[in-house]
Amino acid sequence: MITMEHVCKSYKIAKRNAGFGEALKALFHREYEVIRALDNVTFTIGDGEMVGYIGPNGAGKSSTIKILSGILTPDHGTVLVDGRVPYKDRIRHVQEIGVVFGQRSQLWWDVPVIDSFELLKDIYSITEPLYRQSLEELTELLNLTELLRSPARQLSLGQRMRCEIAASLLHRPRILFLDEPTIGLDAVSKLAVRDFILKQNQTHGTTVILTTHDMQDIEALASRIILIGKGRILMDGTINDIKRGGENIDETVAELYRSYDI
Amino acid sequence: MKKYLSFFRLRFTMGLQYRAAALGGITTQFAWGFMEIMIFAAFHRADAGAFPMSFSATASYLWLQQAFLALFAVWMMENEIFDTIVNGDIAYEMCRPVSVYRMWFARSIATRLSRAVLRSFPILIVAALLPHPYGLAAPASLKHFVLFLITLVLGLLMTVSLCMLVYILAFFTISPAGLRLIFDSASDFFAGALIPLPFFPEKMQRIMELLPFASMQNVPLRIYGGSMSSCEMKRAVFLQVFWLIAITFAGNALCRLAQKRVTVQGG
Numbered sequence: 001m002i003t004m005e006h007v008c009k010s011y012k013i014a015k016r017n018a019g020f021g022e023a024l025k026a027l028f029h030r031e032y033e034v035i036r037a038l039d040n041v042t043f044t045i046g047d048g049e050m051v052g053y054i055g056p057n058g059a060g061k062s063s064t065i066k067i068l069s070g071i072l073t074p075d076h077g078t079v080l081v082d083g084r085v086p087y088k089d090r091i092r093h094v095q096e097i098g099v100v101f102g103q104r105s106q107l108w109w110d111v112p113v114i115d116s117f118e119l120l121k122d123i124y125s126i127t128e129p130l131y132r133q134s135l136e137e138l139t140e141l142l143n144l145t146e147l148l149r150s151p152a153r154q155l156s157l158g159q160r161m162r163c164e165i166a167a168s169l170l171h172r173p174r175i176l177f178l179d180e181p182t183i184g185l186d187a188v189s190k191l192a193v194r195d196f197i198l199k200q201n202q203t204h205g206t207t208v209i210l211t212t213h214d215m216q217d218i219e220a221l222a223s224r225i226i227l228i229g230k231g232r233i234l235m236d237g238t239i240n241d242i243k244r245g246g247e248n249i250d251e252t253v254a255e256l257y258r259s260y261d262i
Numbered sequence: 263m264k265k266y267l268s269f270f271r272l273r274f275t276m277g278l279q280y281r282a283a284a285l286g287g288i289t290t291q292f293a294w295g296f297m298e299i300m301i302f303a304a305f306h307r308a309d310a311g312a313f314p315m316s317f318s319a320t321a322s323y324l325w326l327q328q329a330f331l332a333l334f335a336v337w338m339m340e341n342e343i344f345d346t347i348v349n350g351d352i353a354y355e356m357c358r359p360v361s362v363y364r365m366w367f368a369r370s371i372a373t374r375l376s377r378a379v380l381r382s383f384p385i386l387i388v389a390a391l392l393p394h395p396y397g398l399a400a401p402a403s404l405k406h407f408v409l410f411l412i413t414l415v416l417g418l419l420m421t422v423s424l425c426m427l428v429y430i431l432a433f434f435t436i437s438p439a440g441l442r443l444i445f446d447s448a449s450d451f452f453a454g455a456l457i458p459l460p461f462f463p464e465k466m467q468r469i470m471e472l473l474p475f476a477s478m479q480n481v482p483l484r485i486y487g488g489s490m491s492s493c494e495m496k497r498a499v500f501l502q503v504f505w506l507i508a509i510t511f512a513g514n515a516l517c518r519l520a521q522k523r524v525t526v527q528g529g
Contacts, residue, residue, distance in 0.1 A: 011525060066526060071356045073522050090521075095359040106354040111276055122268035123358050 002045040002068065002175070002207070007077030009038040009063055037063040038074070039231035047174075048205045050197075052212070052222030056257055060231045061211040065177050068209070069099045081175065095124060098173035100165055102180030107152035113163045114148040117170060124171035131170065138166040141196050158189040165193060169200065176200065178210040182217055194220045215249040229262030265360050266368040273369045277376025284380035291328040291385055298324045299396055314460035318395035319487030323458055325389035325398040326483050332377035333418045334479040336425060336449040337442075340370055343429050344438045350526040363517040366429060367510075370422045402488025409495060413482040416502040420477045423509045424449065430513060433520035454480040460489065471498075474505040 015033050016026045037060045045051055053061050066072040067079060070086035070093045079086055086093045107116045121131045139145055142162045147155060155163065165181060178197070182190050194217060200206045212218060218225060219239060227235040227242075235241070235256075242256050243249070299321055306317050313320070332338060343366055346352045355362060389398035401407035428445050432438035450456050452475035459467055459480050470476055481498045484490050490498065 062526075066353060069357055071353050071524065071526060073524075087522075090356065091359045091361070094357050097357075099354075099357045101353055104351050104354055106357075108272065108276070110279070111272065115272060119268050119272050123265050123360055125265070 001047060001080075001082060002209075003043075003078075003080045004064070004068070005042050005078045007038055007041045007064075007067065007074045007079060008036065009060075009067065009072065009074045010034050010036045036231045038067075041077070041228070041231070041233055043226060043233060043236060045207065045209065047207055048201065050201050050208045050221055050223050051210070052218040052225045053209055053228065054211070054213075054215075054218060054225060054253065055228040055234075056262055059228045059262065061228060062179055064228070065099070065179050065209070065211060069097055069177055070094055095171070096173055097175045097177065098168035098171070099177045100168045100179065100181050102161070102178075102183040105152065105160065105164065106167055107160065107163060109153045110151055112149050112151055113144075113155070116152065116163075116167060117148070120167055120170050126171050130172070134170050134172060135166075138169060141199065142166050142192065157184045158186055161185055162189065162193065165196070172204065173206065175207045176209070178208065178212075180212055181210060182212060182214050190214075190217075197221055215253050219249055227256065227260070229257070229260050234260050234262070266364050269360075269365055269368045270372040273372035274376045277373050278380065281380075284377070287332070287377070287381045288384050291331055291381065292388070295325055295328040295385070295389070303396070315458075315484075315487065315489040316395075318399045319484075319489045320458065321396055322399050322487045323483045325385065326486060327455070327479060329382040329385040329389070330378055330414070330479070332374050332381060333414070334421050334453070335455070336421060336453070336478075337446040338374070338377070339425050339428065339442065340366070340373060343369075344432055347429070347432050348437065352524065353526045356521070356524070362521065363426065363430075363514050367422060367426060370425060371418065374418065374422070399487070401486050406485055406488055409499075410482050410486040413485055413499060413502060416499070416506060417478045417480075417482050420474070420502060420506050420509070421479075423506060423513055424474065424478070426513045427509065427516070430516045430520050433524060449475050449478075452476065453478050454483075458484070460484070472501065474509060477502040477505045 011034070012032045013035055014026070014030050016022045016031060039060075041060070041064065053064065055061050063072065067074050068081060068086060070090040073087040081093065082096065084093045084096075107113055108119070117135065120126075126134070139148070142165065144162060144166060147159050147163055152160060152163070161181065161184070165178075168176070176197075181197075182193055185193065197208060197210075198221060201208055208221070210217065210221060222239065224238055225235070225242065226233060243252055302317070302320055302324070306313060306320075310317075315323075327334070346355055355365070358365070386398065391397065401410060428438070428441055431441055435441055452470055452473055454476065459470055459476060462470060471480070477498075481502055485495055485498070
């Protein structure tokens with residue numbers, strides 16, 4: 001069970017105009033702008049739910065994921081994930097969750113993928129039989145046999161992403177946060193990843209929260225959609241709430257963004 | 263503990279695979295070592311009486327310094343750690359059920375050891391074969407040698423804990439460049455990396471020896487050649503332990519503070 005109540009988070013951003021003169025001026029006097037990334041965000045997500053978290057660029061999606069995974073500390077509000085406050089109890093919390101950041105890599109660049117996996121096994125204190133079992137299952141479902149022995153730097157983006165997802169699931173987390181997991185994947189990989197996430201949810205009851213700009217991901221995976229814009233929750237419903245017959249899903253969402261002026 | 267050992271192991275084996283870098287390092291250290299020996303030999307010829315330690319002990323100091331450069335050179339920091347802070351990959355590091363401080367500590371020690379293992383032996387062997395007094399002499403005594411090994415380990419831990427401070431401060435300054443520049447030059451000067459501390463004016467030396475920087479290479483390299491009295495050695499080891507505890511403690515506290523206000527850069 002995940003609850004966020006009245007969560008606010010703001011960032012201080014140094015701003016200046018272009019040019020040398022402006023840069024010199026900024027040496028002595030900096031102008032800061034406070035950006036409210038999250039503004040009074042409240043929601044509850046039950047066990048085993050699959051939630052699509054959508055919104056335009058800079059809406060606050062990633063900030064939410066980072067707060068839920070214990071990386072960022074919110075300015076106000078309460079956050080509880082299975083009874084834990086993520087940012088206060090970080091080490092115990094992250095043992096129970098899995099996170100994939102689509103635009104970052106957690107695999108060690110210069111060593112074979114399997115070495116990274118073995119390290120994760122020790123980091124999460126996964127027992128040998130459980131590790132074998134997870135690895136076998138993940139290897140089969142994500143089709144990793146050929147990839148495990150290559151160094152991460154020599155994998156293509158899609159191949160690497162499949163390994164990244166496997167890496168986040170080795171310790172069988174009860175909750176999975178996916179921040180743009182299908183970014184840059186080809187059609188086959190996308191389908192494989194979607195299929196895989198669905199299976200995880202069905203067989204292991206994993207709670208999944210995913211952010212994405214790929215609306216087909218949302219259509220395929222999310223039984224519930226939370227829309228965020230300019231740091232506020234604007235809508236919390238199902239795909240049918242936003243879909244009006246005939247239009248394709250991208251147009252629907254674009255129309256939705258326009259209607260909320262975000 | 264096992265978690266950190268695994269980190270250490272992976273990092274260590276990873277470090278061993280960079281052969282070209284090791285070869286380059288060995289060459290540089292030889293060239294640098296010979297150059298320094300020649301400079302000090304010139305000084306010695308000019309006025310042997312002004313030397314604070316025997317020429318042979320000085321030569322040993324310089325060769326050990328070159329051989330174990332990777333253990334003590336403060337400027338050899340982990341660029342990848344700065345990268346994770348600057349580009350935001352710190353997000354993944356914080357998703358692990360491990361202490362960030364200990365993880366980075368284990369990793370830094372592993373990198374330094376793997377580099378030193380590859381580089382030290384060729385230098386030590388060649389330096390030991392050089393004619394007296396220009397080469398690496400035998401340690402002053404067995405007791406000195408044992409104490410050398412102990413203080414070598416303490417010195418390495420000390421170096422890493424000082425570097426840890428810089429990594430963590432990079433959380434606050436966003437770009438680590440300026441921080442590194444100041445820290446690198448200060449520590450090279452105060453640690454005896456440029457000139458061994460005994461060669462500084464006495465008053466200055468007395469102060470420098472109390473600073474944390476003196477607890478890195480200064481102690482083991484001087485103990486090896488027997489240029490410290492047993493009273494001085496006791497004090498030096500005590501200071502090493504004291505600074506190690508103080509600085510790791512400060513580093514941990516700062517790390518906790520930094521994690522509270524971490525911002526993940528780059529979205």
